[in-house]
Amino acid sequence: MGSHDKPQFVKVLLPEFLEKLPIPDAIAQLLMHQHNGTATLFSPLGKFWHIALEKDADDNTHFSNGWREFSRAHDFTAGDFLLFRYEGNMVFKVKVFDVTGCRKQYDRAISEKRSFGAKDEILEDVCDGMCNSDDWQNLSTGRRKRGKPTAPKEQLQTPPGFLATDKSATKNNRAKTVPHFEKIIRPYNFSCGHMSVPRKFCASNGLTRKEEMVLEDPKRRSWHVKLWHGVSDSRLLSGWKEFSAVNKLEEGDKCTFQLVSDGILRVLIQKRRA
Structure with a gap:
């Protein structure tokens, strides 16, 4: 069937x-x-x-x-x-x-x-x-099936102009000083045209009443994006598609969103190896 x-x-x-x-x-x-x-x-x-x-x-x-x-x-x-x-x-x-x-x-x-x-x-x-x-x-x-050995994860490479985030020391230091969250790019980020923002991140950083944010890419270019708040999460909407297109985001890329000032999210991009 x-x-x-x-x-x-x-x-x-x-x-x-x-x-x-x-x-x-x-x-x-x-x-x-x-x-x-x-x-x-x-x-x-x-x-x-x-x-x-x-x-x-x-x-x-x-x-x-x-x-x-x-x-x-x-x-x-x-x-x-x-x-x-x-x-x-x-x-x-x-x-x-x-x-x-x-x-x-x-x-x-x-x-x-x-x-x-x-x-x-x-x-x-x-x-x-x-x-x-x-x-x-x-x-x-009722039989349990033995899992197959897991293949090693693909390593990430950092192209010129993008900040690497795979070193634990760098990541830990940044986490102590700058509020941030990380996202892996998925197909729905393109098909549905949005990027979700953790509800706890918005609540702990005073963003629950904000309706607009500025995304700053690794080259310090800026995009104004709408911030929508739902029951279970918040989302970056209009402006996100343009940001992802200009920065050539692809499925599997890792984005670190740093709240560098009120209303500004700096986005660090770590490309996935092809």
């Missing part, structure tokens, strides 16, 4: 859905035939989560025990919408989109901190892509 033939459903998250999530009747009927009270979700964090199924007084089926921890670990907020694709054997693949319609991107390192006490709900780490048939078989039989 191809991916387009598999049952799917979409849910827009209301505030009450952060605790437990109702499942469409047609999907619930598929699950009931499995005679299993637990579903397994393959999440954007690259993990399997076990979520209990529960029927309420009106005979509606919900994701219940384990869903709240799943919501918190993925930083769900009201207005997000989720796409579930049923893979069979009580397993769903989940994709998450924010209020703008763009797919949410997750940092694996941060995800470990978001998992709270839910480690018992996680079966195992897996690769970024779709699991193959062996993965689903291992899941259904």
Whole structure:
């Protein structure tokens, strides 16, 4: 069965859905035939989560025990919408989109901190892509699949005119003196035309009421960009596309945003080796 033939459903998250999530009747009927009270979700964090199924007084089926921890670990907020694709054997693949319609991107390192006490709900780490048939078989039989050796990460090179940020001493010294955050360029930064800014960074540096920022590139050229504030994060919008185009940003490049003065973010760019 191809991916387009598999049952799917979409849910827009209301505030009450952060605790437990109702499942469409047609999907619930598929699950009931499995005679299993637990579903397994393959999440954007690259993990399997076990979520209990529960029927309420009106005979509606919900994701219940384990869903709240799943919501918190993925930083769900009201207005997000989720796409579930049923893979069979009580397993769903989940994709998450924010209020703008763009797919949410997750940092694996941060995800470990978001998992709270839910480690018992996680079966195992897996690769970024779709699991193959062996993965689903291992899941259904309870066998754990040994991971393959991880290839060494590509080294980053610093072209002329760009500041290197890979030396720990330099990075640590800068972190003590200049507020900053780092981002790896992803495809959605081009397709959706924005760069996300951590909510905590804005809050701790008095940026939550600002509506405009200035980006300064390594050559000290400036771009005025709109700063939009949402429920879960803030974003650099209009002006970001021009900045990324002129500086020839590509997927995998690393940008360090330094708040050098009120309203000015200096951007240090570290190119990824081709």
